Amino acid sequence: MTAYAALSAHFGRAAAISNALGILQWDSDTMMPKGAVGTRADSLALLRVMAHEMVTDPRIGDWITDAEADAGLDAWARANIREIRRVWTVETAVPADLVEASSKAISICEMTWRQARADCDFKTLLPYLSEVLKLQREIGRVKGEKLGLSTYDALLNDYEPGGRSAHIDALFADLAVFLPGFLDEVMAVQGRRPANAPLGGPFPVEAQRALGVKMMGIVGYDFERGRLDVSTHPFCGGADNDVRITTRYDTTDFTQSFMGVMHETGHALYEQGRPQALLGQPVSQARSMSVHESQSLLMEMQACRSREFLQFAAPLMREAFGGSGPAWEADALWRRYTHVERGFIRVDADEVTYPAHVILRYRLEKALIGDEMPLSELPAAWNAQMQELLGVTPPDDRRGCLQDVHWPSGGWGYFPTYTLGAMTAAQVFDAAKKSDASIAPGIAAGDFKPLLNWLRANIHSQGSLYQTDDLLTHATGRPLDASVFKAHLRRRYIDEV
Template structure:
């Protein structure tokens, strides 16, 4: 067996163990009774450690070195080897003691955060978050050395391979400069039109579920290879051959759950259309978090909140719930689904203001990692940033720096991918429509096949073969260009 072939065999095994962990993770959020949480943690940790041991095995390093000189490898195999190398560098960079310390510190911090958030008690969180931050800075330092990039970027690399802070700084500064004036114009424009009427419930959960499943199928979700279930926090889990998305329902309102389902369906289609030939190999996995988020936002924001899809879906909504009157008209529903407002909570923000929440966090976490901001100063810095970006100041930390689980969980460097994803989505959809003129008229008929074919050819089917920049350049002719996103916002919110 060649060194490369042996690597494929080893990574296949790691991939399959990862699949087991993915289904167990889904089960934990959807099916598992609470009492078995401790036992489940042991099981999941064992699988993770096993995989880590396989990846950090010195023999894998030797095989990677050897395979590097193999001239018989084709493009996919070379890309696969590069991804193997990348994941191994990440796995070997951090000493076992630091991994254990971080697991312990984030576990404790998350527990404290669960109470500190509703109590708006940042002081209670502070000592725990400090420990997490100290260890994360340590991790950033060792990763920086291993990867040869600055510390914050080294953290980001886990989620966004190839992501560079200078690029992101430029993109985000540009948006931060654009936003205040644009937001004023959007809000004025919005105020000059009639307010959309909110359909009145109750909306039976069984009907919401049926509508969600119906739209999922139209998008291309194959229920022979996936499921829709309920969990406290919606997510897309499972494995490419068995994608499992979740939502949560409330009888008062169907609109949030429905858009959540469409969002997760976007993630799911990416997983489902990953290259089957490369299943259980690193190159067969999704490219990174900004591309993943671009797929959910392309479906939810670009397509499903747009006028073509709304015109198609409004009658379905009306029929499902037996509604009638102006609240159920496509235009009213569309305006309801594209309402803009200044607000404090990131996950409830609209498409226009969402990047402000991300830019704020990105700026603060970069300073935190660099040591240029003390945790004690975060609430004040938060208020100052939000004031500059949206013109509002959070009344308390619950609606400020305590709202997200990311930092207590030790996740630094993830936030930018949300907005990079939104911008990527705009650019991809713009290109898709230009390349295939049938895409938009098809969506207006509830037919997603042309769009999905384009996405398979330009994003999904490529797995991790190309870098994010290469992928975007191949699909759209250039790397990420925030002008497309801004043009989309102007067209949607000022028309």
């Protein structure tokens, strides 16, 4: 057996564990009865240890070295080795006692955070969050040493391989200048639009689900390799050939779940379209979190919140819920789906204000990881940034710095991928429509095949063959910049209103 064959067999076995973990995690979030929490935690912990042991197997280093010297391998195999080296370098960098300490600190901090958020009580959280931050900083430091990266960039790199804060700084600085003035313009224009009349209701769960399933089918989701279920926090998960999405239903408002399903379906189409012949190999994985988010936002924000799509969808919505009257007209639904508001909560934010929420978090987490600001000053710094970027001040920390689970659960370096994803979505959607003139009229007619074919060919089936910038350059002619995203916002929220 060649070194490369040994490597791919080994990572194929590791994928069998990841796939098991994916289904067990999905079950924990959708099906598991309460009383099984402890039993399940034991199973997940053991399988995670086993998965970690597999990707840090002492034989891997030699296999990689030998495989890298193998001149007979094709581009996919070479990219696979590159990805394996990346995963292996990162996974072997962190000593086991640091992993364990961090994992314990996160468990306690997450639990404390749930109560602290409910109580608007940052003080109680502070020592626990401080411990998580300290350990994340240490993890970033040891990874950074191995990778030749700064501490923050090393953490970012786990979610966004090749992503660098110097580049993000520039992109976000541009947006931070653009957004406040633009937001004023949008609010002025919006103030002249008619208000959204109520849609009535209630909207039965079964009807919402049926409409969601129908729309998933229309955009090309393959139910032979996935499912739609319910969970508290919507997600796309599961396993290879088994890409499961979730939503939550509010019987007083179907519009949230409807777009939530389209968002998760965007993620799922990416997962279902990854290179079939290489499933299980690291090179078959989605390229990065920003590319993943670009696929959900392309579907939700670019395609499904467009006037064209809502012209197509409005009759289906009316039919699903027996809706009628002005509030159910396509134009009214489009106004509802493009409503902009200076809010406090990131997950409720619209397309225009969302980047401000992300820029704020990015600035703060970079300062905290870089030890440039004491954690105790987080609430005040948060509120100051909110005022600067969005012009509002949260009335309490529950609606301020306590709102997200990311930091308490060890997710440092993740936030910027949301807005990188939004910018990527705009750039990819624009390129796709220019490359195939049937995409835009297809969406207006409920025919997503042209769009899906383009995404399959240019994004999904590419897996991790390229680095992110190269993937974007191949697909859109250039690496990521903010201009298409800004142009999209201006067109949708000013020009086309």
